[in-house]
Amino acid sequence: MKSMIVYASHHHGNTEKLVKGLAEKYDIDLIDAEKATEINYDEYDIIGFASGVDFGKFYAPVTDFAEKLPAEKNIYAIYTCGQDNAKYGGQIQEISQKSNCKFLGKYGCKGYDTYGPWKIIGGINKVHPNQDDIDKACAFYENILKTAENK
Numbered sequence: 001m002k003s004m005i006v007y008a009s010h011h012h013g014n015t016e017k018l019v020k021g022l023a024e025k026y027d028i029d030l031i032d033a034e035k036a037t038e039i040n041y042d043e044y045d046i047i048g049f050a051s052g053v054d055f056g057k058f059y060a061p062v063t064d065f066a067e068k069l070p071a072e073k074n075i076y077a078i079y080t081c082g083q084d085n086a087k088y089g090g091q092i093q094e095i096s097q098k099s100n101c102k103f104l105g106k107y108g109c110k111g112y113d114t115y116g117p118w119k120i121i122g123g124i125n126k127v128h129p130n131q132d133d134i135d136k137a138c139a140f141y142e143n144i145l146k147t148a149e150n151k
């Protein structure tokens with residue numbers, strides 16, 4: 001099954017670190033949504049959308065590309081954030097279901113955050129994502145692969 005992650009990561013490269021960790025281990029094509037002008041989803045079976053969280057939402061270039069999904073794809077979401085919230089990634093679930101795709105799950109972890117007041121104290125989550133976060137993302141992805149293959 002051919003696999004791709006469409007991502008954006010402009011705050012500290014946290015999300016990029018996570019998806020690059022995945023792509024080192026698995027056969028996944030990475031597409032930077034902030035650089036790409038078009039995405040051809042045709043040959044891909046499993047598509048992840050990954051982003052830092054910006055006021056509760058994924059970065060617009062990522063959700064804009066998600067809005068262009070054809071039907072019947074296997075979709076998942078990955079994010080890094082300052083403080084986790086169960087709602088993060090729900091946007092990708094909604095968009096993919098609207099496009100008649102199968103939403104297979106989401107994975108999020110902490111990422112270095114220097115927004116607003118955090119900057120004064122040198123930021124929070126300085127060491128994240130770390131190897132443990134990447135390992136957990138890999139375990140999550142293994143499950144995504146298994147679920148997609150069994151469908």
Ligand SMILES: Cc1cc2nc3c(=O)[nH]c(=O)nc-3n(C[C@H](O)[C@H](O)[C@H](O)COP(=O)(O)O)c2cc1C
Nearest residue numbers: 009010011012013014015052053055056082083111
């Ligand atoms: C403008 C701005 C808004 C943010 N909003 C949120 C937020 O609503 N919730 C949260 O948990 N983290 C928030 N963060 C923290 C980022 O989501 C976090 O640092 C993330 O890892 C950045 O990912 P990136 O380096 O891949 O861009 C915000 C950061 C910035 C700069």
